[in-house]
Amino acid sequence: MKNKTNKTISKRVRATKRGKLMRMAQSTQHLVSRKKPRQMKNAGKAVCIKKGMAKKYIKLI
Numbered sequence: 064m065k066n067k068t069n070k071t072i073s074k075r076v077r078a079t080k081r082g083k084l085m086r087m088a089q090s091t092q093h094l095v096s097r098k099k100p101r102q103m104k105n106a107g108k109a110v111c112i113k114k115g116m117a118k119k120y121i122k123l124i
Contacts, residue, residue, distance in 0.1 A: 069123035076112065076120055084112040084120055 076084050088106040095103065112120065 066122070072120055072123045076124065077109075078124075084117045085109040086112055 076086050078084055086109065088108060088110045090098065090102070091106045098106075
Protein backbone atom coordinates (compact mmCIF):
# COMPACT_ATOMS: atom_id res chain seq x y z
CA MET A 64 0.00 0.00 0.00
CA LYS A 65 1.34 3.43 -0.93
CA ASN A 66 1.86 6.13 1.67
CA LYS A 67 0.18 9.50 1.30
CA THR A 68 2.48 12.46 0.76
CA ASN A 69 3.00 14.63 3.79
CA LYS A 70 1.78 18.03 2.59
CA THR A 71 3.71 20.06 5.16
CA ILE A 72 7.03 18.49 4.16
CA SER A 73 6.30 18.76 0.44
CA LYS A 74 5.62 22.51 0.81
CA ARG A 75 8.72 23.23 2.89
CA VAL A 76 11.26 21.08 1.04
CA ARG A 77 12.27 21.10 -2.63
CA ALA A 78 14.44 18.57 -4.45
CA THR A 79 17.23 19.65 -6.79
CA LYS A 80 18.09 17.96 -10.08
CA ARG A 81 20.84 16.01 -8.36
CA GLY A 82 18.49 14.77 -5.64
CA LYS A 83 19.52 17.04 -2.76
CA LEU A 84 16.75 18.39 -0.57
CA MET A 85 16.73 22.13 0.06
CA ARG A 86 14.82 24.17 2.62
CA MET A 87 14.71 27.88 3.42
CA ALA A 88 16.99 29.05 6.23
CA GLN A 89 15.57 29.76 9.67
CA SER A 90 15.31 33.16 11.40
CA THR A 91 13.62 35.02 8.53
CA GLN A 92 10.10 35.53 9.89
CA HIS A 93 10.08 36.51 13.57
CA LEU A 94 11.49 39.78 15.02
CA VAL A 95 13.15 40.78 11.77
CA SER A 96 13.68 44.43 12.75
CA ARG A 97 16.15 43.40 15.48
CA LYS A 98 18.33 41.34 13.20
CA LYS A 99 21.42 42.61 11.43
CA PRO A 100 21.35 43.11 7.65
CA ARG A 101 24.14 40.57 7.10
CA GLN A 102 22.22 37.97 9.12
CA MET A 103 19.05 38.56 7.07
CA LYS A 104 21.00 38.41 3.79
CA ASN A 105 22.44 35.02 4.67
CA ALA A 106 19.11 33.76 5.99
CA GLY A 107 17.37 34.45 2.68
CA LYS A 108 19.23 31.64 0.95
CA ALA A 109 18.23 28.00 0.66
CA VAL A 110 20.01 25.46 2.85
CA CYS A 111 20.78 21.82 2.07
CA ILE A 112 19.24 19.22 4.40
CA LYS A 113 21.63 16.73 5.98
CA LYS A 114 21.65 13.14 4.70
CA GLY A 115 20.13 11.57 7.82
CA MET A 116 17.09 13.84 7.76
CA ALA A 117 16.85 13.68 3.98
CA LYS A 118 16.17 9.93 4.09
CA LYS A 119 13.21 10.50 6.40
CA TYR A 120 11.86 13.35 4.27
CA ILE A 121 12.09 11.36 1.04
CA LYS A 122 9.80 8.71 2.51
CA LEU A 123 7.25 11.41 3.41
CA ILE A 124 7.31 13.16 0.02
